[in-house]
Amino acid sequence: MSLFTPEADPGRPYWWDDVHWPELDDTLPDAVDLLVIGAGYTGLSAAIAAHDAGAQVVVIDSGEPGQGASTRNGGMLGAHPRLGWDALAKRYGEKTADGLFTEAGEALSWVRSMIAAETIECDLEETGRLQLAYTSAQYETQKRMAAQVSEKGGVPCHILSRDEVGKEITTPLYKGGMLFPNHGALHPAKFLLGLLRAAMDRGITVLGHCPAIKLVDLKESVQVVTLRGKTAARKIVLATNGYTGVQFPWFMRRVFPVPSFLIATEPLPNDLIADLAPGRRMMVETRAQHSYFRISPDGARILFGGRAALVNIGLVKAATQLRESMVRIWPALSEAKLTHVWTGNTGYTFGHMPHVGQRGRVHYAMGYSGGGTVLAPWLGRKAVLDALGMPGRETAFSATQLTSRWYYKGGRPTFMDAANLWYRHVVDRREDRAHQRE
Numbered sequence: 001m002s003l004f005t006p007e008a009d010p011g012r013p014y015w016w017d018d019v020h021w022p023e024l025d026d027t028l029p030d031a032v033d034l035l036v037i038g039a040g041y042t043g044l045s046a047a048i049a050a051h052d053a054g055a056q057v058v059v060i061d062s063g064e065p066g067q068g069a070s071t072r073n074g075g076m077l078g079a080h081p082r083l084g085w086d087a088l089a090k091r092y093g094e095k096t097a098d099g100l101f102t103e104a105g106e107a108l109s110w111v112r113s114m115i116a117a118e119t120i121e122c123d124l125e126e127t128g129r130l131q132l133a134y135t136s137a138q139y140e141t142q143k144r145m146a147a148q149v150s151e152k153g154g155v156p157c158h159i160l161s162r163d164e165v166g167k168e169i170t171t172p173l174y175k176g177g178m179l180f181p182n183h184g185a186l187h188p189a190k191f192l193l194g195l196l197r198a199a200m201d202r203g204i205t206v207l208g209h210c211p212a213i214k215l216v217d218l219k220e221s222v223q224v225v226t227l228r229g230k231t232a233a234r235k236i237v238l239a240t241n242g243y244t245g246v247q248f249p250w251f252m253r254r255v256f257p258v259p260s261f262l263i264a265t266e267p268l269p270n271d272l273i274a275d276l277a278p279g280r281r282m283m284v285e286t287r288a289q290h291s292y293f294r295i296s297p298d299g300a301r302i303l304f305g306g307r308a309a310l311v312n313i314g315l316v317k318a319a320t321q322l323r324e325s326m327v328r329i330w331p332a333l334s335e336a337k338l339t340h341v342w343t344g345n346t347g348y349t350f351g352h353m354p355h356v357g358q359r360g361r362v363h364y365a366m367g368y369s370g371g372g373t374v375l376a377p378w379l380g381r382k383a384v385l386d387a388l389g390m391p392g393r394e395t396a397f398s399a400t401q402l403t404s405r406w407y408y409k410g411g412r413p414t415f416m417d418a419a420n421l422w423y424r425h426v427v428d429r430r431e432d433r434a435h436q437r438e
């Protein structure tokens, strides 16, 4: 059976079918108060905050705005820390761990109200997010984690038994689950477009196809050399996350790209979808291959993502692997064809936590390590408030750190080749054995 429908266009994100991009500016001013490099969620949110605080701001992107992860992601909305409170407290101290937990809830509420205030139509839904436990040990860990999230995070989080999970998703695969009822879903490209429009409606200059290629320190400013001319910026916000390049060697050694892949099925019958996922939640797995899946906003398709590999592999290979994982969960999809497969870079840090900080005149927010629909706009704003010395700039994410390793000099993270083999041949098999024994 062919994997794809005849009209499939591998590489093109499903989300791009629904949006029309506005005409952008084409002149880079000679001087600017604040230059934002990168026009994803981080950069556009930063630019809006800067404008609203009275700064003159320009945003540049090396390609089309949003061409990075911000129009390629799964559209799952939520921000609780991946690491448990204990691990965070051990690493950063109890106060910071508390802050990281509470800020995740605050950030989610803020993103929702910002979408409402800017009247962004992005298919926002309060679906809840269900994390599905593949092994009993992972289910036990979820029980501890759920108690911590409820106690420290100020966001509701419930444990679901195997039977309760069975009412949400029709598969025998999972031992139980953890539900974040107030997490949600959106259309990522419509969200990006809404932020872009909000920026342009304010008169903010946004330039595409304008890569920053060099920063030169001047006395009172930084000269930014781009392929479309030079500008002198009093401050810079760097918002390049998983697409950070050689122009920014310090950052490139600390935030490295890890690809994530997604597939979209062809439109499926309504009753089949209702049967497969009656809970209509955003769903993620506890397995190391980290499958995540959802129903498309129009209710017609399954979108299924995961780390088909921790390194770049061909799209057809990725689509084959993701489809196999999907059919293992839902054998009823064994005949379903795909219309889309695409990939994008998540920006990982060695500590698996994002960070907001400053190096000279460069302020930055990055390293969302697989999440980011909530934290990227939230921390982009924080980076700007910090750059301008404004109230509201405080964030627990300034206490995390961007660290590097002696073996990583930037560029392609070759150490991920070994990690990939380890996960595929050791961790995945260990999880499968534990799953089958139970």
Ligand SMILES: Cc1cc2nc3c(=O)[nH]c(=O)nc-3n(C[C@H](O)[C@H](O)[C@H](O)COP(=O)(O)OP(=O)(O)OC[C@H]3O[C@@H](n4cnc5c(N)ncnc54)[C@H](O)[C@@H]3O)c2cc1C
Pocket (backbone or CB within 6 Å): 037, 038, 039, 040, 041, 042, 043, 060, 061, 062, 063, 064, 065, 066, 067, 068, 069, 070, 071, 072, 073, 074, 075, 076, 077, 078, 210, 211, 212, 213, 239, 240, 241, 242, 243, 244, 245, 247, 259, 260, 261, 262, 305, 343, 344, 345, 346, 347, 366, 368, 369, 370, 371, 372, 373, 374, 376
């Ligand atoms: C496939 C996939 C699925 C995901 N799913 C989810 C999800 O369901 N939920 C969730 O919370 N998160 C998810 N994420 C993560 C989330 O999408 C990101 O964390 C978030 O979009 C980061 O936003 P950003 O603005 O920081 O970076 P990006 O959107 O990646 O933007 C960075 C921008 O910087 C530009 N740039 C780079 N270098 C330069 C330069 N030299 N000059 C000018 N511009 C430059 C790039 O062109 C790019 O547009 C997913 C990511 C991927 C890839």
